[in-house]
Amino acid sequence: METALRVTASPSLPNYPVTLAPPRPMKFTIVRSRFGQALKDTARFVPQKPTHPLLGCILLEADADTQRLTLTAFDLSQGLQYRTEAQVPAGGGGRLALPGKLLDELVARLPDGDVVLEALQSDNSDDTTPRAVTLTYSGGRCQLQTLDPEEYPQLPRVAGTSVVLNPDVLREGIAQTAWSASTDETRQVLCGIHIVLSGNQLELASLDGSRLSVFSSSVPDRENAETFEVTIPVSALREVQRLLDGSNGFSSPNIETAEPQTSQPVTLSYEPGQLSVELTQMTLASRALEGAFPDYHSLLPDRFQRQLIAAKKPLLNALERLALFVGKDSYIQWSVEGNSQTLTLSTCQGAGEVVESLPVRFEGEDFRTGFNLYYLRQALKILARDEALFQFNRALQPVLLTPPQQSSNAKFLLVPMGTGEEESEPAAPESTQTPSPPEPSPSPTASRKKSARDRAPQKTRKKGQEASVNAKPEAEELAVVPT
Structure with a gap:
């Protein structure tokens, strides 16, 4: 005789009413001058014509534990993360994506004093993503629409080969080489500065076919370190130069130490395809340019x-x-x-x-x-x-x-330019070999084409084009053959 298992239900627990407190919306308070400087530096990385609405935004992240505000702008090619102090109440941390250019220009025009930014709660209790924020300042307030911060692209974290540099060395190297980088987008690799770090030697170089710049410096305590080579867009490195150059107003002093950014060391980190530059308050990341840089x-x-x-x-x-x-x-x-x-x-x-x-x-x-x-x-x-x-x-x-x-x-x-009055080149020595047979006479069509080619240098020379390209057959452009 089979015995069936009997399951006895336990008495039901009483349904005590449970009231959950709604999540506190993101909120922080920051001095207008500090907020304005952070936005000024970060907004430079917001594209003028973004391919997606989110790329036209600046991501704001408030942390109540560290009492810091982080601003990020990233266009999928290069970006900046800026860290600064802010007053964030307990539970007031969070993330917001706000229109970058608009927020930058708005805060730049606000009166001095504290600025309070607070996210507005959605009417839908299941929707925790803020749809708007209120910006309160001395004498007024305004409301801005937001986009979903969870879809904002993450700035790459470069964790490869690293080197710590004197900021003055990096700034000088960029200033001495950025001017000769090419602006011809058809030769992408020449639109950047080539960085080589081999042992304790740092070298930066750029060229465009008519000019070449090379800067070299020693890096202490790095004799047996790993070597890397990378070509970074000149636009990204110009931004590094501006951020380092606190005297030109492109970056604010370090709030905590009351020292300019230029007194702090700079960390370069590289991994295949990208490079990051780490400062005390900022991290700049950029993609690397593809292709072999010429053997300059x-x-x-x-x-x-x-x-x-x-x-x-x-x-x-x-x-x-x-x-x-x-x-x-x-x-x-x-x-x-x-x-x-x-x-x-x-x-x-x-x-x-x-x-x-x-x-x-x-x-x-x-x-x-x-x-x-x-x-x-x-x-x-x-x-x-x-x-x-x-x-x-x-x-x-x-x-x-x-x-x-x-x-x-x-x-x-x-590379010099042909003016038509250069020194005469010495005549080539006579050949002792048997002379080659004369070439056949060109057709009338070929003669006309040749005549047009002969006249072309005279026209282009008036426009100031390089002699290496147009003016003299014996003057050649700087060779840009990849290594």
């Missing part, structure tokens, strides 16, 4: 036939006067006489003819060439010394520009 060391000549030393300020002043008469991309004629130790600058373009003569110290044979006026002025302005050393070979071969003393970490290479 092979472009630097190891010996020269001529050299010229000129005082930087008089030379720059003369170039500024020439610039008043010609356009931005115009060229100037440059001739040197060894007997008189005189450099003559001239141009007959634009509004009139200008001739300037300067005393210099010159070694080598007399010669003349031409330079892009804008590039030459840029290089001299960035050169951080009172004198400039120009080292030449042939008239249309690249020119190395450095300070006369070897105390500088930077060197610049410029």
